[in-house]
Each structure stands twice: as C-alpha cells, then as structure tokens.
Amino acid sequence: MDGTAVPVMWAGDLAEVLDFYRTLGYKVTHEQASPYMYGAVAGNGYDLNLFRALDDKRPAEERDAGCLVFLDEVEDLHRDFSAALKERFGRVPARGIPRITRFRTGQGRFTVVDPAGNSVTYLKRDAPDVEYGGSRKLKGLQRIIDNASILRFSKQDDEAARKTLESGLRRFAATATPLDKAHAMAELVELAVAMEDPARAAEWRSKITALDLSAEDRAEIAKHLQIASDLQEWLADSE
Numbered sequence: 022m023d024g025t026a027v028p029v030m031w032a033g034d035l036a037e038v039l040d041f042y043r044t045l046g047y048k049v050t051h052e053q054a055s056p057y058m059y060g061a062v063a064g065n066g067y068d069l070n071l072f073r074a075l076d077d078k079r080p081a082e083e084r085d086a087g088c089l090v091f092l093d094e095v096e097d098l099h100r101d102f103s104a105a106l107k108e109r110f111g112r113v114p115a116r117g118i119p120r121i122t123r124f125r126t127g128q129g130r131f132t133v134v135d136p137a138g139n140s141v142t143y144l145k146r147d148a149p150d151v152e153y154g155g156s157r158k159l160k161g162l163q164r165i166i167d168n169a170s171i172l173r174f175s176k177q178d179d180e181a182a183r184k185t186l187e188s189g190l191r192r193f194a195a196t197a198t199p200l201d202k203a204h205a206m207a208e209l210v211e212l213a214v215a216m217e218d219p220a221r222a223a224e225w226r227s228k229i230t231a232l233d234l235s236a237e238d239r240a241e242i243a244k245h246l247q248i249a250s251d252l253q254e255w256l257a258d259s260e
Contacts, residue, residue: 027068027069027070028069028070028088029070029071029072030069030070030071030072030086030087030088030135030137030139030141031071031072031073031077031084031086031137031138031139032058032059032060032071032072032073032137033071033073033084033135033136033137033138034136034137035052035054035058035059035060035071035073036052037136037137038060038071038135038136038137038139039052039060039062039071041119041135041136042062042064042069042135043062044105044106044109045064045102045105045106045133046064046101046105047062047063047064047069048062048063048064049061049062050062050063050068051070055075056075057072057073057074057075058071058072058073058074058075059071059072065090065092065098067090069088069141071137071139080138082118082138083138084137084138084139085138086137086138086139086140087139087140087141087142088139088141088142089142089144090141090142090143090144091144091145091146092143092144092145092146093145093146093147094145095124095129095130095131095143095144095145096124096126098143099121099124099131099143102121102133103121103255103258106119106121107258112258112259113255113258113259114259115255115256115259116259118134118135118136118138119133119134119135119136120133120134121133121134122177123215123252123255123256125174125211125248125251125252126248128174129144129145129148129174130142130143130144130145130148130174130175131143132177161193161196161197161201162189162190162193162196162197162201162202162205163201165185165186165188165189165192165193165205166186166189166201166204166205166208168185169182169183169185169186169189169205169208170182170208172185173212179212179215179216180216182208182212183209183212183216186205186208186209186212187209189205190202190205190206199232199233199234199238200234200238200241200242202232203229203232203234203238203242203245204242204245206225206228206229206232207225207229207242207245207246207248207249209221209225210222210225210226210229210246210249211248211249211252213225214249214252214253214256215252215256217256222249226246229242229246
C-alpha cells in the first residue's frame with residue numbers, strides 16, 4: 022500500500038510563520054485561527070503543516086520540533102533562501118530565531134529554523150552516509166579531517182571540530198604529509214571565521230604559508246581557503 026507522511030510542526034505565531042515560509046518561496050495552502058491554529062505550506066513537491074492549540078503560549082526557544090526534507094539538490098536552494106531572507110530582513114539571519122545555517126559546496130545539508138523554532142533540515146538525497154569518527158577508508162590526519170567535517174555539518178558543533186583538528190595535527194605531526202596538514206589548517210581557518218575569531222584565522226593562514234608545499238599544492242590549498250573567504254562574505258551579509 023502506498024502512503025504519504027506529512028510532518029506537523031508547532032505553529033507558534035501562525036501568521037508570522039506562514040509569512041516566513043512565503044519569503045522562502047512556499048505557497049500557503051491552508052490557514053485557520055480557530056478552534057485551533059493550523060496552517061500548511063507547499064513547495065518543491067512536499068508539504069509542511071503547522072499546529073498550535075490556542076492555549077499553548079510557550080515561546081519558540083522552548084520548542085524542539087522539526088523535520089527532514091530530502092531533495093535532489095540543496096546548494097541552489099540554500100543560495101535562493103539566503104538571498105530571499107536577506108531581501109526580507111536586510112541581512113541573512115545566521116544566528117538566533119529565525120535563522121539559516123551556513124553551507125559549503127559538497128556539504129549536502131543545511132537547516133532553516135523558522136520563527137516558531139522548528140528546524141527544517143534539507144538533505145541531498147544521494148549524499149553519502151556519514152561515519153561518525155571519520156570514514157574507515159581514510160587513515161591518519163585525513164580521517165581526522167573527515168570526522169571534523171561531520172562534527173561541523175551533521176552535528177553543528179564547531180568547537181568539537183576545532184578541538185578534533187588541533188588534536189589531530191599534534192597527533193600526526195610527524196607522519197602527515199604537508200598537504201594534509203595544510204588542508205587541516207585550512208579547515209581551522211574556516212572554523213575561526215565561523216567562530217568570529219579573525220586573529221586565530223590569521224594565525225592558521227600564517228602556519229599554512231610556512232609549510233613546505235609545492236606550487237601545485239599551494240594552488241589546491243588556495244581553493245580550499247577560498248571557502249573561508251566565501252563564508253566570511255556570507256557572514257558579513259548577516260550582520
């Protein structure tokens with residue numbers, strides 16, 4: 022038998038929440054204020070529903086609801102959402118409620134938190150499954166880098182990712198290649214940008230410069246460091 026599951030999240034201030042989803046390009050398909058609040062939006066081939074009893078006055082910060090949305094592509098959607106939110110709010114809301122999490126090419130997922138506190142996570146349908154602790158196909162510092170990426174983008178824990186990378190650089194200082202070290206340091210540059218620590222970002226950039234890298238390796242790392250520059254520009258739009 023075929024079936025369809027439709028996520029029902031908390032409505033909060035229904036009018037405000039529905040207007041937020043309109044900003045993202047969704048179509049409002051249902052809106053009612055009594056005998057309870059109920060709303061529905063549709064977009065990209067799926068529906069999101071919202072419900073709240075009239076006597077439920079809890080703030081968004083006390084809610085813990087959400088859903089997963091699987092799509093063929095998410096990178097363009099993140100760019101479109103960011104642009105729409107910037108036009109609506111005059112900035113990209115990267116912190117607080119509502120907000121949209123940052124995104125980097127190849128990441129495969131991002132999350133939008135609506136004004137009611139619901140977290141909608143958009144995932145690329147064919148993204149590889151993550152292996153917590155880092156892919157078993159990788160060794161040494163490369164596995165550390167993979168694990169740090171999981172901590173950042175699946176668990177959204179920048180501090181844990183930072184500690185993991187710094188510990189990995191110490192642990193594999195004698196065995197990792199200069200290129201692997203540079204990639205780990207480039208990740209730390211990006212983390213420092215995300216954590217709004219420009220001094221630390223500059224420190225890691227300086228350490229990359231001091232590494233014994235070939236011209237080809239430096240060109241590869243320059244592309245990696247561009248991710249941090251792109252993030253810095255995106256975060257500047259959120260201020």
